[in-house]
Amino acid sequence: MSNTIRKRIVSAGLFLVMSLGLLNGCSLTQNSSEQTTSTGTTASAAASAGTTATTDAMVTADAVSNEEMKTPKYIFLFIGDGMSYVQTNAAQVYLGNNTEGEIATESLNFTQFPVIGNVTTYDSTSFCPDSASTATALSCGVKTHSGVVGLEADKMTQPESITELLKQEGMKIGVVSTVTINHATPAAFYSHVISRNDYYQIAMQMATSDVDYFGGGSVNKSTGSDKSYTDAYSIIENKGYTIADTNEEILALGSSSGKCYALSPVLQDSGSIPYAIDAGADDLTFADYVSTGIEVLDNDNGFFMMCESGKIDWACHANDAMTTIQEVIDFSDGIQCAIDFAAEHPDETLILVTGDHETGGMTIGYASTGYDTAFDLLGKQTMSYVAFDELVVEMKEANPDVTLADFLPVIKDTFGLIAPSDPDAAVEANADYVMTEYEYEKLENAFAESMLPEEERSETEETSVLYGGYDPISVTLTHIINNKAGIGWTSYSHTGTPVAFYAMGASAELFAGTYDNTDVFYKMLEAAGCTAEATTAA
């Protein structure tokens, strides 16, 4: 929508917004890029301007019953970090191929939602945005710089976020993440800071936030970058939060727990909860943090819960397809908790699922495999690149003169890949897993590079393309098995690919069509029956 049209809608709707303010409750007074109201009059204006708004969702509270208005009392926003079309479909292909043995996909629950949108993700500085700016777009409806959390592009103006606005309406608020709880994506739903790296400052805003439930990973840099500040955990507790950090304590949380933080008892890389592919049988999963959140937040005034699966992104940065696929499946397991909740609360629940941006330039199809794919080959990968990196470190520490030959049995166990010299390479059933001479040479080079102390590794254009800063062995192994499966990667960073938006439940129809990530904020406000009083077009 052009700014001109936006401004026109703003002026057409303003007096109605003012007169309906009492009916609609929460209102937003800030710069905004889109005007939404709850009136039939502006519905037609919005419709003629090409928005997806429907008259049904726009009529006022006193005109129709709640059921007809379909204003959700419970709103879930699931964000798969780094998850775009290919990450989702790779999981569907993997599940389908592995169970069907033919060209067939198995649908994930959220891809079957009745309303689908297509969302652009660029920020004010890049078409390949970061998680801070994209989460800010979703939570606050503004474009900002990469790295900025909850502030406009001037890095000063502090817009009210969806969580702050809905909290004012009496809804309870939950924030879940599989990565650290003060990482960029969750941070944008409760804090406003110039840099996503201001972890301690974000943790302080977490402590004083109005969020009722935090769940998932730990607090990154809880005593500050130089470890000299008061521990953030104690400050969070002093501000009234109960911190539950055992399985028993977490699973016992409920609606009488007050403000609480379910902190994963088991932490993997950078204070995150373990990758699904690495998780132990007793480890709590993303779904556990979602379902605990439902227990804590359930109340007569409703709730809004943002639930992020942050390690889809991390696995894509590392170009690890199997770990990515398992994370997406794990993400859908968490979404199932919301779907089950919606079945008990029909017409009152809205479930939204999207990505914040694409990561890795993942694609189905690779140069050397042409029109073929073989996703079933991924099934022999038993651990993530992170767990494999730990194995590499352990083996190097145990024997500084460790050779590639020493690694080959481990590689066969963990990735299924077989060296050309291995006697098993001659077994016909293993043919697909045998590394070609080209692939094996790449592994030899990567091994030689990995054995060098990090400061002695070459920093050439070639090594940055080959390894992207990751351990050369593990990233080469994931590339080899991914490419054999017919999966390609073009980047170790985020890309400009749009993301899909999936919606089901009350007011889901607002989320159909193609729009920008900043529009998601306004659509959520509209769904919740709130008004956005735009003063200027962004």
Ligand SMILES: [Zn+2]
């Ligand atoms: Zn992200």
